Amino acid sequence: MSIKDIWQKIKPQDYLVVLIIILVASASYGLGRLSVLEKNREEVTISRAAAVVSPVLADTKVNNIEKGFLVASKSGQKYHFPSCAGAAQIADKNKIWFSSYEEAQKAGYTKATNCKGLE
Numbered sequence: 001m002s003i004k005d006i007w008q009k010i011k012p013q014d015y016l017v018v019l020i021i022i023l024v025a026s027a028s029y030g031l032g033r034l035s036v037l038e039k040n041r042e043e044v045t046i047s048r049a050a051a052v053v054s055p056v057l058a059d060t061k062v063n064n065i066e067k068g069f070l071v072a073s074k075s076g077q078k079y080h081f082p083s084c085a086g087a088a089q090i091a092d093k094n095k096i097w098f099s100s101y102e103e104a105q106k107a108g109y110t111k112a113t114n115c116k117g118l119e
Contacts, residue, residue: 068097072109079104084115 072079073090079098080087087095098104101111 068099068103070098070101070104072096072098072104072107077109078112079109080112080115081117084112086112086115 069081070079071082071087071090072095074094074096076090078086079101080090096107098107098109
């Protein structure tokens with residue numbers, strides 16, 4: 001029996017079976033590799049850095065993290081994250097910076113309802 005004879009005896013259904021076997025084997029190999037990678041992955045922790053407000057830097061233009069992580073307007077009643085739309089509308093000269101939610105609330109400000117993630 002020659003290769004030509006074997007080739008002629010193969011039916012289209014046989015091609016499908018071979019293709020399915022190859023796909024299942026490839027998927028199994030890939031999932032096995034992924035499971036090994038998951039075991040070796042380091043744990044990721046996310047923490048919030050404490051904001052520091054320095055009296056020397058209070059009137060200068062510096063990074064927001066050095067001023068605080070909440071901002072409010074001198075004439076307003078709401079506090080925002082610096083990335084919120086409401087904070088973008090406050091002029092730099094009218095901004096008041098807070099390093100915590102408690103500090104903003106003690107100053108008489110309440111959270112902005114359109115700024116997601118505020119406590």
